[in-house]
Amino acid sequence: xxxxxxxxxxxxxxxxxxxxxxxxxxxxxxxxxxxxxxxxxxxxxxxxxxxxxxxxxxxxxxxxxxxxxxxxxxxxxxxxxxxxxxxxxxxxxxxxxxxxxxxxxxxxxxxxx
Amino acid sequence: xxxxxxxxxxxxxxxxxxxxxxxxxxxxxxxxxxxxxxxxxxxxxxxxxxxxxxxxxxxxxxxxxxxxxxxxxxxxxxxxxxxxxxxxxxxxxxxxxxxxxxxxxxxxxxxx
Numbered sequence: 294x295x296x297x298x299x300x301x302x303x304x305x306x307x308x309x310x311x312x313x314x315x316x317x318x319x320x321x322x323x324x325x326x327x328x329x330x331x332x333x334x335x336x337x338x339x340x341x342x343x344x345x346x347x348x349x350x351x352x353x354x355x356x357x358x359x360x361x362x363x364x365x366x367x368x369x370x371x372x373x374x375x376x377x378x379x380x381x382x383x384x385x386x387x388x389x390x391x392x393x394x395x396x397x398x399x400x401x402x403x404x405x406x
Numbered sequence: 407x408x409x410x411x412x413x414x415x416x417x418x419x420x421x422x423x424x425x426x427x428x429x430x431x432x433x434x435x436x437x438x439x440x441x442x443x444x445x446x447x448x449x450x451x452x453x454x455x456x457x458x459x460x461x462x463x464x465x466x467x468x469x470x471x472x473x474x475x476x477x478x479x480x481x482x483x484x485x486x487x488x489x490x491x492x493x494x495x496x497x498x499x500x501x502x503x504x505x506x507x508x509x510x511x512x513x514x515x516x517x518x
Contacts, residue, residue, distance in 0.1 A: 336450070388452075392499065394440045400447070
């Protein structure tokens with residue numbers, strides 16, 4: 294996935310638990326993003342970070358938290374406040390090309406059991 | 407508002423035919439429009455982009471057309487192959503490229 298790694302690939306969470314999804318990149322890119330994808334739907338932005346120690350809420354940030362302590366890492370925590378967390382989560386980095394397109398990781402599928 | 411949408415949720419084509427996937431957008435201020443391909447269980451992959459001051463851009467077997475008058479974007483795939491079966495998303499850059507807004511997607515099914 295072009296130097297961006299998400300783990301785990303599959304994750305199961307019990308109701309009321311917090312879980313953390315990992316996203317690591319070795320491409321030295323500044324901007325990183327988290328998207329959520331529900332079946333048959335497009336991608337919705339959760340959080341993004343333009344630089345270390347800084348991040349902004351996306352369109353559906355409620356029930357999620359992030360940190361950006363290191364340039365190469367942007368973990369996403371799905372908290373118990375997220376009432377419908379079952380989804381496919383995608384991490385992305387912003388490419389350096391003029392279009393500002395993104396390179397995505399392979400995703401983490403989170404299921405509440 | 408900020409939205410990018412697709413006309414057709416599913417498109418079925420015969421192998422070897424050309425495919426046309428359409429997208430409507432509502433924000434006229436975007437600098438770039440991008441097409442992504444997503445195979446089952448994987449992250450989206452970049453296909454082609456087009457700058458807002460262009461009408462057409464060609465890649466390998468793909469062409470993107472931009473009609474700013476009617477705010478319409480299309481992706482043409484020539485000689486569609488079974489490996490082209492996937493979900494295709496159009497996306498629109500916002501806030502000077504700091505955000506990417508995605509449409510709902512079109513499922514392309516290629517029949518052999």
